[in-house]
Amino acid sequence: MAASWEESVEYSINTIYLLFSAYLVFVMQLGFAMLCAGSVRAKNAMNIMLTNVVDAVVGSLSFYLFGFAFAFGEGARSNPFIGTSFFALKDIPSSSYGYDYSFFLFQWAFAIAVAGITSGSIAERTQFSAYLIFSCFLSGFVYPVVAHWVWSESGWLSPNSSNLFLGSGAIDFAGSGVVHLVGGVAGLWGSFIEGPRVGRFDAFGKPIPIRGHNATLVVLGTFLLWFGWFGFNPGSFDKILVAYPDTTDQGNWTSVGRTAVITTLAGSTAGIVTLFGRRLIVGHWDALDVCNGVLGGFVAITSGCAVVEPWAAVVCGFFAAWVLIGLNILALKLQFDDPLEATQLHGGCGAWGLIFTGLFAKEEFVIQAYNSGTVGTVRPYGLLMGGGWGLLGAQVTEVLVIAGWVSLTMGPLFYALHSLEILRISIDEEVAGLDVSSHGGHAYVHSDENHPRFYAEYVSLQDN
Incomplete structure (x- = not known):
């Protein structure tokens, strides 16, 4: 039956909004590239920028061929643990307008972000061939399975499932766990198996500080990621024209602005707390610490951005900052070397974000986001908001199963690559830099006027 004019308009607006959000999330790849490039030494800048491009290129094909089907496939092999393994596009949810390619594009933008997170943990010491292997596996299989658990209607942890886990399902609205915790745990295993960079510890x-070469790129990358997060979080309302009967607000469109504000408040709070917290510890103000603090707040609020009040976002950001600071101190004590603090930031703050949602989710917002305001609906909500233990139990379960799944898949993969001696570059290559050893030259034009210190190092290496 042909759709009515009103349905056509509604579909068009929802599609435009979803595509616009996908474009914003894709901009985050540029943010990752700038942040990572500025955080490493100049002799590895070309390598880190290439890996970020590869994330998008490899992720496009692996997510098209396999990933989307594992995450959202609805074919004969679909089940609560894993989607169908058939080729992806034929399993895209259909509508009266045919296959919804805009939904695929939005989900692809999320998938390629996961590999970008992991690349920061193993920066400056990883063979490029190994990167191609794990990036494809992560975006084509490991991440999509988790996405299926939480975001597919047939997923066993999904809050949209007909059989809710613990009567609640896990609320991970935009991916503190599905995206960030997955990337963080994968980075944990990669960095642990590879070991610290040469010279990181005496x-x-x-610990011996190894500073990135360009703070300007780090700040630029942070603002690009901030910009992209307005697609990441508010954009996860993939349909904004949805009626909310018998509730205060009247549709997802009324929640989009609130979600954007909540995202901003959490990141800003985490940034300012990190600024002052690190000032007390190291004795000076550091722009790079603020950047990581802001991102840590965004990571944490990503789970509950649609179901908490603005004041709760401030609480989320405050504790996210201390989670990040504490894990960074612990990492140094354990001689764990993550050049971009990706494990601590995305893994630690992602886990905190899931727990936070289980504590502070508001009942009205939970019903709006996951039941379209259905009259008489009762759902568990935040423990500290009077909603009982059901939601918090589901959130803790998500943290544990993600950590376990990623460890069981990515841990053995990194170990196998290490055993085959195709994971880490040699000491000589690491000292010279990946740009020279693997990519035919440096990212920058060198001259005595423009880069005197780096040029002298470069000439010395060439002479030797």
């Missing part, structure tokens, strides 16, 4: 285990 013979007594004392």
Whole structure:
């Protein structure tokens, strides 16, 4: 039956909104590239920028061929644990207008972000061939399975499932766990198996600072990621024209602005707390610490951005900052070397974000986001908001199963690559830099006027 004029308009507006959000999320790849490039030494800038491009290129094909089907496939092999393994596009949810390619594009933009997170953990010491292997596996299989659990209507942890886990399902609205915790745990195993960079710790285990070469790129990358997060979080309302009967607000469109504000408040709070917290610890103001603090707040609020009040976002950001600071201190004590703090930031703050949602989710917002305001609906909500233990139990379960799944898949993969001696570059290559050893030259034009210190190092390496 042909759709009515009103349905056509509604579909068009929802599609435009979803595509616009997908474009914003894709801009985050540029943010990752700038952030990562500025955070590494100049001799590895070309390598890190290439890996970020590869995330998008490899992720496009792997998510098209396999990933989307694992995440959202509705074919004969679909089940609560894993989607169908058939080719993806034939399993895209259909509508009266045919296949919804805009939904695929939005989900693809999320998938390629996961590999970008992991690349930061193993920066400056990883063979490019190994990167191609794990990036494809992560975006084509490991991440999509988790996305299926939480975001597919047939997923066993999904809050949209007909059989809700613990009567609630896990609320991970835009992916503190599905995206960030997955990337963080994968980075944990990669960095742990590879070991620290040459010179990161002295013979007594004392950390030696290795500063990135360009703070300007780090700040630029942070603002690009901030911009992209307005597609990441509010954009996860993939349909904004949805009626909310018998509730205060009247549709998803009324929640989009609130979600954007909540995202901003959490990131800003985490940034300012990190600024002052690190000032007390190290004795000076550091723009790079603020950047990571802001991102940590965004990661944490991504789970509950649609179901909490603005004041709760401030609470989320405050504790996210201390989670990040504490895990960074612990990482140094354990001689764990993550050049971009990706494990601590995305893994630690992502886990906190899931727990936070289980504590502070508001009943009215939960019903709006997951039941379209159906009259008489009762759902568990935040424990500290009077909603009982059901939601918090589901959130803790999500943290544990993601950590377990990613460890069981990515851990053995990194170990196998290490055993085959195709994971880490040699000491000589690491000292010279990946740009020279693997990519035919540096990212920058060198001259005595423009880069005197780096040029002298480069000439010395060439002479030797």
